[in-house]
Amino acid sequence: MKFLVVDDSATMRRILINSLQRIGYSTCVEAGDGAEALEKFDPSIEFVITDWNMPNMSGIEFTKALRQVAPAVPILMVTTRSVREDIIAAIEAGVNNYVVKPFTPQVLKEKIDAVLAGQAAAA
Amino acid sequence: MTSRTHGALYDSEAALRLVDTTLREMTGESADAVPHATPAAGVSIGALAHRIEQGYAELVQTLATLRQTRSVLEQSAVAPIHVTHDKLKQVSAATEVAATDILNGIDRAVAMVDELDALDGQDPERRAPEVRGALRDELFAVMGHMQFQDITSQQLAHASAVLSKMEARLVSLCQLFDPAQGPGSATLEVLGAFDDHATTSGREERQAVADEVVAARPATG
Secondary structure, eight states: OEEEEEOSOHHHHHHHHHHHHHTTOOEEEEESSHHHHHHHOOTTOOEEEEOSOOSSSOHHHHHHHHHHHOTTSOEEEEESOOOHHHHHHHHHHTOSEEEESSOOHHHHHHHHHHHHHHHHHHO | OOHHHHHHHHHHHHHHHHHHHHHHHHHTOOTTOOTTOOOOTTOOHHHHHHHHHHHHHHHHHHHHHHHHHHHHHIIIIIHHHHHHHHHHHHHHHHHHHHHHHHHHHHHHHHHHHHHHHHHTTOOTTOOHHHHHHHHHHHHHHHHHHTTHHHHHHHHHHHHHHHHHHHHHHHHHHHHHHOGGGOOOOOOOOOOSOOOTTOOSSOHHHHHHHHHHHHHHSOOOO
16 A cells, blocks of 8 residues: 655654554655645555645645545544644544544554545445 | 834833923923033923923823833733743653653663573573564654654744744834834744644543544545
8 A cells, every 4th residue: 555644844754654664554655745745646645644734735735635636545634733623624624534643653553444444334 | 013012112202202301491401402501590490390290290101101111022022932931841841751761762672682682592482582573662662752853843843933923023112112223124934834732742632532523523535
């Protein structure tokens, strides 16, 4: 499965990619903000993990834009933002699940599995 | 800069000018006169008392407007300084916790390497694979602790945004005190995008809120 990992922090991208590799997903494309992610997105990408607070284009703006071209691709938001209203806004923008930073690999795996299970059930 | 700030500073300056004019009139000075000039001989006691009363009223008004100015300065500088201080305290605490977690993880990892050394060539219970697995988990957990860098970066970016805003306000304030100097310019740049509430604390509780919202509102995408 090919992942697109979007975060303005190079440290976070590295931690996310290492976490994905550890749970069995080794193919990752990375982007530093929403605008770069939109440029790099292509139909071969099967799962998107995005941060919220990024320069140029935030994770919410990116999610809304991506939903216009890829309504079904799974999107997992991984962010420090944990105010209830923010989480609701993210879900309404189109993210499938939500992980609060700092995260553990177990939580990341749980949420990826939950999204994939939801997609499989809907298919 | 608020209209209240402009008003308070304008009133302060106007009141000070009136007091200055009154005092100069009392002493018979012109604007160009040297200090300590001899009082004008023609000023009567009654007129002098009236001028002193007038001057006193102006001083009271000036003090009131200076108090207002102080309140404006407090809003412009003191509150942002407290916000910045709080953010720096959070950064300090987060780095302390992360450093402790990382050091503890490294200690445990070193102990496991020692255990593997001891098992080398004499491992009747075949514990080595288990220890190696635990060592990998430990090293991976150490990497996870590095997430503090992203969170503290956001806290510092927040502090830099507050300082940048404060600099702009103080530059405007300075210009009001000395308009002849022309408009100054704020130069601080905000460090990056940030979450006002970014924190390393309460991860499980915050994830529970997210899980609750996600469970209640299934995604539409």
